[in-house]
Amino acid sequence: MTDLPLTTTTASDRARDIRAAVESRLKIRHASERRFKLYGQLAIAIALGFLVLLLGRIVTQGASTFVVHSISVQVPLDPARIDQTELEGVNYDLMVADAVLAKLGEKDDDYGSKSEAIKDLMSPDFGFQLLNMIKADASLIGKTVTVSGPLRANADLYFKGEIKRASPEEERTLTNQQLDWLDALKSSGVVTTGFNSGFFTKSDSTEPEQAGVLGAVVGSAMMLLVTAFLAVPIGVMAAVYLEEFAPKNRWTDVIEVNINNLAAVPSIVYGLLGLGLFINTLGVPRSSPLLGGLVLALMALPTVIIATRSSLKAVPPSIREAAFGVGASRTQAVFHHVLPLAMPGVMTGSILALAHALGETAPLLMIGMVSFVPGVPTGFDQAATVLPVQVFIWENASERAFHERTAAAIMVLLVFMILMNAVAIIVRRRFERRW
Amino acid sequence: MLTWIAILILAALSTVAFLVGRRKALASAGGSSAKMHSLPGYYGTYVALWVGVPAALLLFVSIMLGGRLEHGLLTATEPAVLQQLSSEQKELFFEDAQALAEGRQLSEAIYEPDVKLALEAKANEARVYSNAFRQGTFALMGVLVLAGFLWTFPRLNKDFRARNRVEGWVDGLLLACSIVAVITTLGIILSLVWESLRFFSSVPPAEFLLGTHWSPQIGMRDDQVGSSGGFGALPLFAGTFLVMLIAMCVAGPVGLFSAIYLSEYAGPKARAVFKPLLEILAGVPTVVYGFFAALTVGPIFRQAFNSLGGLFLGGPLNELGLYLGQVQNQMALVAGFVMGIMLIPFVSSLSDDIINSVPQALRDGSYAMGATKSETVKKVVLPAALPGIAGAFLLAISRAVGETMIVTMAAGLQAKLTLNPLETVTTVTVQIVTLLTGDQEFDSPKTLAAFGLGLTLFAVTLVLNIVALRIVQKYREQYD
Incomplete structure (x- = not known):
């Protein structure tokens, strides 16, 4: 203290100066304090935001799986079309497609293009169902049986809104005619909406509609x-x-x-x-x-x-x-x-x-x-x-x-x-x- | 089937041994357990262990090695008709012979009549071997059971120190279990080094570590394009580094700031809510992050960059605009970003622990000087916690380097030597997965290259972990 230069300011003046300086800095310090705290809150918010986004995306993307659109068809087992000596070789898919066409009040054309278009809408599982029924009980031939199961994935996606009618026809996997048929089947109650229990009772498959966990x-x-x-x-x-x-x-x-x-x-x-x-x-x-x-x-x-x-x-x-x-x-x-x-x-x-x-x-x-x-x-x-x-x-x-x-x-x-x-x-x- | 019967018989014999052992010991003490050295059950257990365990071990070893021994004996002599077959056909032949002997499904190979005869002869031979082997095993097991019983049973009396003997077995078992961990490490190192040595005998290590050309697909024919194969892994290391860097740029600040907030600002209630929520993020499987990266973050980023590029088109930055317009879903930025999200809870919980272990006295000293909370954190707590946080970051880096699913699903496959985050890059782990899924032949450098990469990965992460754990431990000791 001895070598301090002699100035005119008194001790109380100095104290006031310091206080003024401190107070002017206090604002900045408090602002930086708030900023720092905000960074922390922001970090937590970002992390939790990602969590919500991640889980939300998965739920929104996956929820539609639990709904499935199924169709049930009465298929007449015409003895003329079933070669009893070679049951494996019969075109069951065509029979199912014809039955669906009959429901729609349409007839297949000579090239079979309509039945092909119908087959695209149906899971190939229907044919196997028919085959297994006939194998189990040959007396069914000549009668009419009911098969039911999920629609093919494309048709299912249309009902779920993933495939939109508004998009140009050549850009979607389904033609306008197929969409019309689907709407007709839906409104006549042949196609029903239900809980996708198959997802829990089936195993992996190359066909999405048949795949389960x-x-x-x-x-x-x-x-x-x-x-x-x-x-x-x-x-x-x-x-x-x-x-x-x-x-x-x-x-x-x-x-x-x-x-x-x-x-x-x-x-x-x-x-x-x-x-x-x-x-x-x-x-x-x-x-x-x-x-x-x-x-x-x-x-x-x-x-x-x-x-x-x-x-x-x-x-x-x-x-x-x-x-x-x-x-x-x-x-x-x-x-x-x-x-x-x-x-x-x-x-x-x-x-x-x-x-x-x-x-x-x-x-x-x-x-x-x-x-x-x-x-x-x-x-x-x-x-x-x-x-x-x-x-x-x-x-x-x-x-x-x-x-x-x-x-x-x-x-x-x-x-x-x-x-x-x-x-x-x-x-x-x-x-x-x-x- | 026979094996199960053997196991049942062994279990029954052990039970009998337990009962008679206990009874004899009790009888020697005149039926009063108070006069015995150990509780009666220990005497029984001692006999049962000697009766059951050696034979069970033998059975286990014989199941593990039996098939291979038979295979070795079977392939020792080759029938003359086999000389016309290729080595793969021969292998199939011997497998089918064993399958035929065991009544399993044969492969779909079609054999000439003379080979078919040889196949049946071999199958008979295999039956002979497996019968002899099985009978030998069962006989030896019988000997072991008898020897174990004769070794222990006569020595039982009331003064026999049965408890100490049984506890000796227990100690041995416990030691064996803790050695499993060491054996695992040895197994990892040996299998990696062994296969890598085979790889490095065809590709020199210097070329592998410093080469810049990576195309491990070796063509079937010599004249095919790219048939030479390149094993310069530098682009993979660069890709791994780039993704890791991006991930740390996300996880580092976010993780550290959430740790600071949780440990310094949040009250106990907020802490009780936020900490478990962050832990959920840590518990999500990596394949889910991969799905998120590939189908959500990837398209969002691509669209953002494409539309950003659209703004620059025609302007002075036309080139950049064109480039941004072509950005694809798969890029280093997407993989790194999502990996960063995955690492946030990892960084934050490690840093949280470390910040919490900074002594309160340091903070109190700082507050007493009039410092605000943020000043205390910045000037006192963080410098004190710095070594520990560095350790935590190193551990996170090691995680990022070894992470597989996110990069496999979102980074891509093209090996490029680039530091541009918008490019498709590939990483060490992606290449290991790609090389090892699908058909594998164990002689091609393509498959072995995966082990070379694995060894590099293991070495790098091991060094990172050892250094990080050292730092964290040193730091803890400093304040304990």
């Missing part, structure tokens, strides 16, 4: 079963060893670093492992739920281990000491007391790891699960497909009708994931203890 759902369930049976017991036991038994030495350090890094290995690398080790070296059948489950189990293992370890850590040492106090061995203390108390955390972690495995796609592409599997898988070593891969396959399909099915399959997948997460949350809420 049942095969993929069953495949996913089987694969998840394998994953759960491998990853959860092995993961829990590994965690128990590392947390409760392992001596602290270089070996266990290696295992620890290893597990932490395994959790961050890209999933596609596990696919390469499955291909190189399981398929080429051990000969596990390709595309099977067993193989997929094995690969996903290895992937889920680190997550299960980490979750189990943290819930074991949360059990207070007094529990162990009390067990030792009444003469329990270390194994008894862990398995009779510590592990049961840690179980809610273990279950939550395992379910979340499995939910993650359910949505995994990339490694499964490597091990041949992209192949077209038309039926429900019958065994753990049979070819199967799973929900996320089904989404990938349909997304790649060129037909427009598959796009809505892709979104619908995603909705099914998300419903399963939400269910699993809900179970995890309920387990946590209900059983978790705070010490």
Whole structure:
């Protein structure tokens, strides 16, 4: 203070100056404070906006899948047109088309162009239905039978407004005449609108209107079963060893670093492992739920281990000491007391790891699960497909009708994931203890 | 079928062993468990383990290796008629012989009559082998069961330390389970390195890492266009880098600012709402993001750029307008942008943890000096949390590099060496998927190239992860 230059301003003047300076800056500082807070709110809003957009788009794109337009036709089984010696060779599709034309009050022309146009509107499944009926009961020939099923995807899209009459005729897949017929069938009640239960009871198909998710759902369930049976017991036991038994030495350090890094290995690398080790070296059948489950189990293992370890850590040492106090061995203390108390955390972690495995796609592409599997898988070593891969396959399909099915399959997948997460949350809420 | 019966018998024998073991131990103590070293059940379990486990392990090994051993024996001698067949036909022949022996469906191959005879002879041979192998396995299992019983049962008495022995088994099991994780790593490294070595024997590593020409499709005939095949992966690395960069430009600021908001500004109620909502974003499967990118974001971006290009047409920026008018659905920007959305919750939850672990005393000190909240965050909290946040960003980068589905569905397949975000690019993961889906032959460099790429990917992400985890851990210790 001694070398301050002597000025005329007094101490109170200086204080006033400082205060004025502070106050003038305060405005700027508060504005920047508000700005900064706004950035934060904006960031949250952006993230949540994307969430809403993502889910909203999927629901709006997929919702129409759950509505289907079906047609039911009475087809006279004219004995003259059915060669009983060769039932497979009969043109059933034509018979169905003629029946529809008769309903419309029209007759096929000489070139068969009208019946061709009708066939374009009907799922090819009708012919197979007739064939199977006759095969099952030959006495039906000569009578009139009713077949029903979904319209072909194009016709379905027209009723859903995806194909518009206003667009030029040459740009759509349906002609004006076909649209007229469809309208006539709709207004006469031959074509009905209903809930698309086929989407849940059928498996993959090359025809969009016949494609469903049942095969993929069953495949996913089987694969998840394998994953759960491998990853959860092995993961829990590994965690128990590392947390409760392992001596602290270089070996266990290696295992620890290893597990932490395994959790961050890209999933596609596990696919390469499955291909190189399981398929080429051990000969596990390709595309099977067993193989997929094995690969996903290895992937889920680190997550299960980490979750189990943290819930074991949360059990207070007094529990162990009390067990030792009444003469329990270390194994008894862990398995009779510590592990049961840690179980809610273990279950939550395992379910979340499995939910993650359910949505995994990339490694499964490597091990041949992209192949077209038309039926429900019958065994753990049979070819199967799973929900996320089904989404990938349909997304790649060129037909427009598959796009809505892709979104619908995603909705099914998300419903399963939400269910699993809900179970995890309920387990946590209900059983978790705070010490 | 026989295997299932064997398993059932084994289970039954173990149960019997448990019961007799327990009974003998109890009898030796005069029926009072208080005089015994361990609880009676431990004696039974000890015998049951020795009776059941070795035989079960043998059965497991024989199921795993049986088919291959038979195949090896079967192919050891080739019938003379096979000499006219190609090696693929031979392979099919042996597979059909095994299928015939096991009563499975044969392949659709059509055989000459003399080959057919040989096929049946081989099938008989296969039956002999598999019967002998099966009988050998069952006999050996019987020996193991008996040996296990004789090894343990006579030693049981009330002073036998059965609990310690059983716990020894349990310890062994637990150790084995934790070694599975190590074996997985070894398996990954070995299978990647093994196949990559085969790849690098035909394509030198320097060409792979630094070459700029990528066209792995090798033509069937030599005169086909592009038959030479190019394995310069630099365009793939560039594409991966570009997509990662775009993703981090989205996820970095949005994730970090939401973490700051959640940890510094939001009250407990808002936190309880927003945090789980962000976690939903993290739980959405990547294939869903891929679908979103390909069918929603891609078309929106293309239309936006096309109409923007329309504005420039005829003006001084005509060239740019023309270029923007041709932008396609698949571009680096779309894939990177959607990947960025996917990474927001990842970045935000990691950063949130790290910001929360900055000690409150630092903040209080700053407030006491009169700093506002944002000044405290900018000048005190963030600098203190910087190493941890850097670690979090590195982990996010490693995620972005290894992410597969979004880029597969939205980035494209053309290998271009470009940093233009509006171009179609391809990434390492996309190429691995493309090379390995569809028909595979395991001798062609095309398939093996995928393992070369996989090894590179694994090495890069491993280094990123190790460095990031190190940084995060160091940072935590600093404030613990």
